[in-house]
Amino acid sequence: MTPKYLLKRLGQAILTFFVTMTVSFLLYQAMPGGPTEAMRSVILSQSGGSVDIDRLNRMIQLYTNVNPDQPMHVQYFNYASDVILRQDLGTSFFKNEEVTTLIMQRIPWSMFISVYALALGYSLSIFLGVMTAYREKSRFDSTVSSLIIGLNSIPYYIVGVVLIYFLAIQNNYFPTGGRIGSGIAAGYNPEFMLSLVQHAALPAISMGALATSGALAMRGNAVRVLGEDYIRVAQLRGLRETRIATQYLGHNSILPMYTQFMIGIAGVFSSAVIVEEVFAYPGMGLLMFEAVKTQDYPLLMGTLLVFTAISLTAIFIADLTYTLIDPRISVGEE
Template sequence: MRYALTRLSFYIVAFIIAIALNFFLPRMMPGDPIQSFIGRLVQNGGAVTPETIAAIEALYGYSSSTPLFQQFIGYVGSIFSGEWGVSTRFFQPVTDVLGRASMWTLLLVGLNILISYTVTTFAGIYVAWKRGSKRDGIITIASVVISSIPGVVMALVLYFIFASHLEWFPTGYAYDPKLDPEFSWEWISSVLYHLILPLSAMVLLGLGGVMGMRSNMINQLGEDYIVMGWAKGVEDKKVMLSYGARNAMLPMITSFAMSIGMVFGGSLIIEIIFNYPGLGQVIFQAMMSRDYPLIQGYLLIMTIMVLTANFVADMLLFLLDPRLRGQLN
């Protein structure tokens, strides 16, 4: 319990610092959300008067004349009240916009994490056990080469080859626009079909984890308890999985939690390239229009997800690693 409270207090402090950064970072960007909205209004032939500007500021709860500290106090209050404001880009509540987009991003990122870490963990265990063999060399080199390709390049190559040139896969959207979103096989199959390319790009970029698991496993295979297992005649499969892999996976839990932020950051680029309607696509449009409420809402969701993932990882390590529990006794 003491360990959990200590880690929780640390993440609460981190959350407070993140809230401040979430508020001030968008305001360090050049431009102004109200002026951006007024600019679009003028382009469409709308009349702009002081009364119009005052009404727009009242609608979106933002005014450049309001002191920054007062804006920050209002922002903190809105976080806990659930009133995250209205998007100046989509003219809808921020929670509604992010709610729709997060569904697709969580589907994409969730499947990527499940597939990537399953593949890299078992592949790393296998090549470490078969170290020095041809299969070890092929899998290791392939994972290093593929994971070294920048995410933008990987996504663009898959897009132009399989979507634009060969036309095997769609060039955008989460499902066929002709279909109504309903729980039917036709709609589900369309969702999975549109998911293949962006998911493939993210999974391929995560193959570098094979090397991490391989290194951890090789380190464990040199430990005394592994040698003792072999000396006692324990079968190789049990030594590999129950002895070596169990301990080799502990550092992977930490790296998994730390990579959550990078995975979501990578999904932003993937979603933009494949025109996938997730949080990445939404935040890109929000930044282009200086949509402060939407940017703040996005950053807040990312902060909560990353801190929660790290806290869960800390708890799992505490439960799985007896050395941590021993330090507290």
């Protein structure tokens, strides 16, 4: 990996983050009912009377790190400086807490169900992709491929509603919402761990439905690998089919899936906004959804920036580490 390539990818990630922050900031300031009007409604509800302009401006600056009396470019520069240099995302209008604190409280839970979903979805995708390719044009191949296409044509939140109805309401196998059961003490004990996994199971399965689309990509990779000489040699040697499918076919077909897996982190995190609302799972996605409903602009802007940073970091790590899992790829060279 050349230093030139490393700096190029890092520069692209930083530029993308700043473009996202700039566009989002300008849209939030320009849209009807923006931060100024939202803060005005908060002060009116608290005071029950007219709004003093000076007090309104001071409150807006306190909560959003932006002074509405200043020109737009100065407002943006001050906001970007607070975000980059001091990691200050402002204060929530309605929760009256620092946005950074609220996000840090919720993000571990969103990361937990996201990793849970990716592990389930991609493990199933890799297995089904390899098996359908190895049994190409068989009844198993056509049936599984049709099921995957059908599953991915259904929105993931609909999958979540169906799971709640059949597995939580009708049969009571899983809880309908929350992070842990009531009355269970947090800690490294079996009761807490089991409750944690049970409450996260249905959101993870629902979000994991997004990742099963990788089975078709895995199948395509595996079909190409089937034509390689080392696969034919393994078959001629009389090796077991399971060994050929896993060690020879699966191992070499999974490499192109690595980048897709890292990019999938962004998709899973974005799907958490709706899934966490459906399952009442108090993660960062639900926090963002609440910010949209209450027009809590500092909180909405902060969660968007964190989602963007997570996605860019995952893609950047994928670019840097791909050569470690596949030395045949010469990153940065033609």
